[in-house]
Amino acid sequence: xxxxxxxxxxxxxxxxxxxxxxxxxxxxxxxxxQFADGDVPSMSVPTRSxxxxxxxxxxxxWVLGDRNTTRSANSVGGAQKLLKAIYVIEFLADQLDQDxxxxxxxxxxxxxxxxxxxxxxxxxxxxxxxxxxxxIVADVTREDFHMxxxxxxATVIGPLFLREQxxxxxxxxxxxxxxxxxxxQIPNNPDTIEFxxxxxxxxxxxxxxxxxxxxxxxxxxxxxDAIVVHLKGQPxxxxxxxxxxxxxxxxxxxxxxxxxxxxxxxIYGSVAYGSIKSAHLSEYLATxxxxxxxxxxxxxVEYDLPTDxxxxxxxxxxxxxxxxxxxxxxxxxxQIELQLDIGKKAEQQALASRGLDFVTDTYLPERLDAMGVL
Amino acid sequence: xxxxxxxxxxxxxxxxxxxxxxxxxxxxxxxxxQFADGDVPSMSVPTRSxxxxxxxxxxxxWVLGDRNTTRSANSVGGAQKLLKAIYVIEFLADQLDQDxxxxxxxxxxxxxxxxxxxxxxxxxxxxxxxxxxxxIVADVTREDFHMxxxxxxATVIGPLFLREQxxxxxxxxxxxxxxxxxxxQIPNNPDTIEFxxxxxxxxxxxxxxxxxxxxxxxxxxxxxDAIVVHLKGQPxxxxxxxxxxxxxxxxxxxxxxxxxxxxxxxIYGSVAYGSIKSAHLSEYLATxxxxxxxxxxxxxVEYDLPTDxxxxxxxxxxxxxxxxxxxxxxxxxxQIELQLDIGKKAEQQALASRGLDFVTDTYLPERLDAMGVL
Numbered sequence: 001x002x003x004x005x006x007x008x009x010x011x012x013x014x015x016x017x018x019x020x021x022x023x024x025x026x027x028x029x030x031x032x033x034q035f036a037d038g039d040v041p042s043m044s045v046p047t048r049s050x051x052x053x054x055x056x057x058x059x060x061x062w063v064l065g066d067r068n069t070t071r072s073a074n075s076v077g078g079a080q081k082l083l084k085a086i087y088v089i090e091f092l093a094d095q096l097d098q099d100x101x102x103x104x105x106x107x108x109x110x111x112x113x114x115x116x117x118x119x120x121x122x123x124x125x126x127x128x129x130x131x132x133x134x135x136i137v138a139d140v141t142r143e144d145f146h147m148x149x150x151x152x153x154a155t156v157i158g159p160l161f162l163r164e165q166x167x168x169x170x171x172x173x174x175x176x177x178x179x180x181x182x183x184x185q186i187p188n189n190p191d192t193i194e195f196x197x198x199x200x201x202x203x204x205x206x207x208x209x210x211x212x213x214x215x216x217x218x219x220x221x222x223x224x225d226a227i228v229v230h231l232k233g234q235p236x237x238x239x240x241x242x243x244x245x246x247x248x249x250x251x252x253x254x255x256x257x258x259x260x261x262x263x264x265x266x267i268y269g270s271v272a273y274g275s276i277k278s279a280h281l282s283e284y285l286a287t288x289x290x291x292x293x294x295x296x297x298x299x300x301v302e303y304d305l306p307t308d309x310x311x312x313x314x315x316x317x318x319x320x321x322x323x324x325x326x327x328x329x330x331x332x333x334x335q336i337e338l339q340l341d342i343g344k345k346a347e348q349q350a351l352a353s354r355g356l357d358f359v360t361d362t363y364l365p366e367r368l369d370a371m372g373v374l
Numbered sequence: 375x376x377x378x379x380x381x382x383x384x385x386x387x388x389x390x391x392x393x394x395x396x397x398x399x400x401x402x403x404x405x406x407x408q409f410a411d412g413d414v415p416s417m418s419v420p421t422r423s424x425x426x427x428x429x430x431x432x433x434x435x436w437v438l439g440d441r442n443t444t445r446s447a448n449s450v451g452g453a454q455k456l457l458k459a460i461y462v463i464e465f466l467a468d469q470l471d472q473d474x475x476x477x478x479x480x481x482x483x484x485x486x487x488x489x490x491x492x493x494x495x496x497x498x499x500x501x502x503x504x505x506x507x508x509x510i511v512a513d514v515t516r517e518d519f520h521m522x523x524x525x526x527x528a529t530v531i532g533p534l535f536l537r538e539q540x541x542x543x544x545x546x547x548x549x550x551x552x553x554x555x556x557x558x559q560i561p562n563n564p565d566t567i568e569f570x571x572x573x574x575x576x577x578x579x580x581x582x583x584x585x586x587x588x589x590x591x592x593x594x595x596x597x598x599d600a601i602v603v604h605l606k607g608q609p610x611x612x613x614x615x616x617x618x619x620x621x622x623x624x625x626x627x628x629x630x631x632x633x634x635x636x637x638x639x640x641i642y643g644s645v646a647y648g649s650i651k652s653a654h655l656s657e658y659l660a661t662x663x664x665x666x667x668x669x670x671x672x673x674x675v676e677y678d679l680p681t682d683x684x685x686x687x688x689x690x691x692x693x694x695x696x697x698x699x700x701x702x703x704x705x706x707x708x709q710i711e712l713q714l715d716i717g718k719k720a721e722q723q724a725l726a727s728r729g730l731d732f733v734t735d736t737y738l739p740e741r742l743d744a745m746g747v748l
Binding site for chain 2: 148
């Protein structure tokens, strides 16, 4: 039993808000100064094309490279981009001031209410990209701007006691004793959570709902002192963030349990190394210490699991993973080559072919023991 | 403030289990008797093709018609079907006996462990269909067999106090005071819930997560005494079931709030009238008294909402809804014809173009007042 005690989350949250607001206003002030000095206003942002995203072997995550793109008012297109940025900065600063929040989609629609037609967005891609630009330039996260994702629905169950700062006041919740079988719903911004106490030995992040429910029914979280995080397929930012915080703040090993196919290895990759799309946030979202439990291609052979044949797109995805810097270890090369060789893939729930308790009585204990987690 | 007090949920649950198990065993006994009498074993199930599904205008839901299909052991194919049914009956009876549960996908994989190759399923469609057959023939629900869906992740927030019977004991949860901003996660089988108390005036079922979060942030559930159910797109059975129970047991009006396009009208339809796929369960899942809030085609015009043009498949879907018995009212005919006429659709979140509070301060109060709910 151990616990980390960060500062009072209330003051932390508002400090974050103040800092985010301040950074935005400084950006606006920069445009003002450029005008005042007779310069053409401009804003420089790191280029976010694939060619400017690098794998940092030391940190073990994706990071942005050194190249920058300048948005300058010396063209009509550039001037419009800056105009839209200023409208968004004003909207976000007000939102933070009023302690409100909104979704990316609402921001896109809200622009229709702006008085200047030229400031309105033509597509949600455009407004999403501008918010990402502002994240990078202001060096804060979208969550700090109080921008919410559409939804995620991911959950946590396990021996974890936490306090969530909600708009309706604080809620103290034990993620086994105070929740139903569905577990604790991860909020859009998990930085509103403070971890109060726990009895956990490790964090088990699970891809599918069927397997998450199996582990809960079999009492795996209780018997093995595991915090079970349901990834729900490719995990949302909030899910990756809470996983990282469980690792960093509670010093818990994190293991990732997915189907045995190339798309699921990418799910593991996004938990561990970050994604190309959010490379500017890898240090906020990625858990490079996270390990892969399986389903490993060698498990398909060893446990004689029911399989499906690899499709052409599976084979292509595996071959591109062989080139992917995140999978350049001996372990992954072996596993991926084995899978290409046997030409098969298997789902987590295929373990049920050995009985409903096989995953919790045999498979996970064997794998976690081999990995040094149990 | 009112509350329904059903029987002790513990005894109810086990009575249900006992009844489900009994019905299954009777089915097996019927095969035995057929053998003993020198008859060829057979099982008769209502035909579930589209032509045998009827809209019952009195009940206001889809129901199965009178035609039956007989699965008989007088052909190899028929005999195999009955063999598989017997294996599944044995598995389900054991599962109920041991108070365990499993997913449809696990059942499919489990069949690989059965001693007789001929009893194994060739596809999950086959095992899913057999479970549906058994639901109908045994006159119980899949939930009574303890078969779980893959996942749903739908949530409830509002002035509702409930008790959930979990495998870890009872949990009493107030769906505002005891949950985070994510709300209360609906369990796979909401019949494990007993409603203890509430302060609600109505139930608002919402399609998208973005709108659900907007209502929660704006405090709509608190200000208007609303139980907000997040449908998460096409709602899972558990979501439809809890919605029906909130209506039937707490006598609360149910209103459904979706995007303004033909696919969302179908979401409303599945809450209110049931779906073709689960026509045999309409009386368990459907809430014929549920009303549609919007986005109505006339709202698009009246509130001048941002829109997208109808695609060809949107137009086809609207035209098929004009023929759909569920939408044969004056109201729906008018709305659908208006939408075909203007050639536009709008999302819930498009209301943000009038400001973030417009939906809770203006749109919903106006609509709910017109509908007689507020």
